Amino acid sequence: MAQRHLDPTDRPTAEVVTAQALEGYLRAQATEFLRALRLHRVTGGSSAGGADGAVDAARALRRSARRISGSLHTFRPLLDPGWAEEMRPELAWLSGTLGLEHAYESRLERLLLALHRLSGAAVFPAQAVTAAAVAAADPGAAGRAGGAAPIPPRAASDHGGGPPVPAPAPERGNLTVGAAKAGALLERQLTLARTRAHSTALQALGSARFHAVADKVAVLASEVPLTPAAATTDPSPLAAAARERLTDAVAALPLVTAGHPYNAEALVHGLSPGPSPHPQDGPWHQVRLLLRLHRYAREALHADGAPLDVRLVAAAQALDRHRDAAEAAGAAAQAARTPRIAPATAYALGVLHADQRHEVEAARFAFQRAWQKQTVDMP
Numbered sequence: 195m196a197q198r199h200l201d202p203t204d205r206p207t208a209e210v211v212t213a214q215a216l217e218g219y220l221r222a223q224a225t226e227f228l229r230a231l232r233l234h235r236v237t238g239g240s241s242a243g244g245a246d247g248a249v250d251a252a253r254a255l256r257r258s259a260r261r262i263s264g265s266l267h268t269f270r271p272l273l274d275p276g277w278a279e280e281m282r283p284e285l286a287w288l289s290g291t292l293g294l295e296h297a298y299e300s301r302l303e304r305l306l307l308a309l310h311r312l313s314g315a316a317v318f319p320a321q322a323v324t325a326a327a328v329a330a331a332d333p334g335a336a337g338r339a340g341g342a343a344p345i346p347p348r349a350a351s352d353h354g355g356g357p358p359v360p361a362p363a364p365e366r367g368n369l370t371v372g373a374a375k376a377g378a379l380l381e382r383q384l385t386l387a388r389t390r391a392h393s394t395a396l397q398a399l400g401s402a403r404f405h406a407v408a409d410k411v412a413v414l415a416s417e418v419p420l421t422p423a424a425a426t427t428d429p430s431p432l433a434a435a436a437r438e439r440l441t442d443a444v445a446a447l448p449l450v451t452a453g454h455p456y457n458a459e460a461l462v463h464g465l466s467p468g469p470s471p472h473p474q475d476g477p478w479h480q481v482r483l484l485l486r487l488h489r490y491a492r493e494a495l496h497a498d499g500a501p502l503d504v505r506l507v508a509a510a511q512a513l514d515r516h517r518d519a520a521e522a523a524g525a526a527a528q529a530a531r532t533p534r535i536a537p538a539t540a541y542a543l544g545v546l547h548a549d550q551r552h553e554v555e556a557a558r559f560a561f562q563r564a565w566q567k568q569t570v571d572m573p
Contacts, residue, residue: 211495213424216269219494223258223265224415230254231408234399252292252395259289262411264490268436269429274419277410284407291398294391297521302384304522306377308549309542313373372538376546379529379539433491440484444565447477475520478558482513505567512561519553526550 234251263285266278398404489506530543 211428211430213272213420213427213429215496216265216272216424216429216494217418217420220262220265220418221415223261224411227255227258227262227411228408228415230258249296252296256289256292259285259292260486261490261493262414263289264487265494268487268491269432269494271432272420272424272427272429274421277419281407281410284403284410288398288404288407292395295388295395298384298388298391300518301522301525302380302388304518305380305384305526305546305550308522309373309377309380309546312545312549313370313542372536372540372542375536375539376529376542379532379535379543380525383529383532384525430495433488433495436484436488436491440481440488443477443481443484447481448474472520472524475516475554478513478516478561479520482510482517485510485513505564508564508567509561512557512564516554516557516561519550519557523547523550523554 230251233247234255237247237251263282266273266282266285270278485506489510492503526543526547530540530547
């Protein structure tokens with residue numbers, strides 16, 4: 195039976211919220227944006243050599259840009275319409291551009307780890323693992339066959355818990371043969387994409403378009419362009435509308451299908467010649483976006499910080515996992531379409547694609563379980 199999920203914005207005892215809360219929230223996010231921009235300029239914007247400061251700065255820029263853009267969308271009736279409609283796409287462009295490099299890096303790491311787990315083979319050439327690290331994981335590896343022997347199976351705790359993983363079965367032979375070449379192919383393709391994304395991000399941050407966005411955010415830090423009626427308007431109904439849009443989108447999801455451990459339709463589509471995204475994934479990505487907008491709306495209405503909703507946190511984590519696995523599956527399928535690759539390489543990429551589509555189904559099931567739980571707010 196469906197449960198009603200309580201939220202601080204619809205409780206009768208909730209304190210009266212005014213547009214001043216939204217104004218303070220937008221100013222705070224604009225200030226965070228400008229602080230991250232200064233940090234990015236200090237670090238030189240280079241991620242080479244382990245410059246964590248530049249990575250943190252780019253992440254903070256994306257974080258504040260998403261929150262400002264999301265608030266402009268949810269509370270647009272309270273803001274100057276021309277200004278809000280001009281700012282939102284620019285902030286979305288900036289956030290998307292800055293996020294590509296990290297997305298490609300995470301995707302490559304995810305796929306290489308999955309290949310290693312599936313094949314039980316030696317470390318792939320694409321993986322940045324030193325001989326010392328291999329020796330630390332398996333002290334006897336260096337003495338076996340000149341150090342080229344496969345790394346023995348690790349405990350299942352390395353993969354999220356459970357009983358120990360058995361030794362690779364003989365039928366894994368074909369997968370092991372193609373796994374190294376598949377890993378190298380993925381490394382070439384995704385590293386090239388990451389390099390291009392890094393260059394695009396640097397160009398974007400030096401462009402006149404970005405400077406125009408930064409100037410407007412700087413003005414936002416001191417003056418929020420509210421409409422004349424905003425001073426006497428309660429923004430809570432707008433936040434409630436964002437919550438209802440999320441609830442309706444979740445209700446339209448095929449949660450029954452998500453309850454099955456094997457979704458053959460998803461696998462068949464992903465291995466088809468067409469490179470288009472899987473049609474099953476779109477509604478889930480939309481729910482992820484709506485969930486983010488709902489979280490930002492809750493933040494905006496609580497000047498002292500929105501209470502932590504563990505249900506929303508768990509649901510958001512499941513949807514992030516869903517997005518990552520779906521995009522990784524797409525990358526594996528795209529690599530499998532590379533002309534003139536060896537059959538063993540294509541086979542390994544097909545197994546990798548199927549593994550990531552299983553991860554998609556597991557994430558959908560995890561979201562279903564999280565969403566059906568009653569809301570629990572933590573102080």
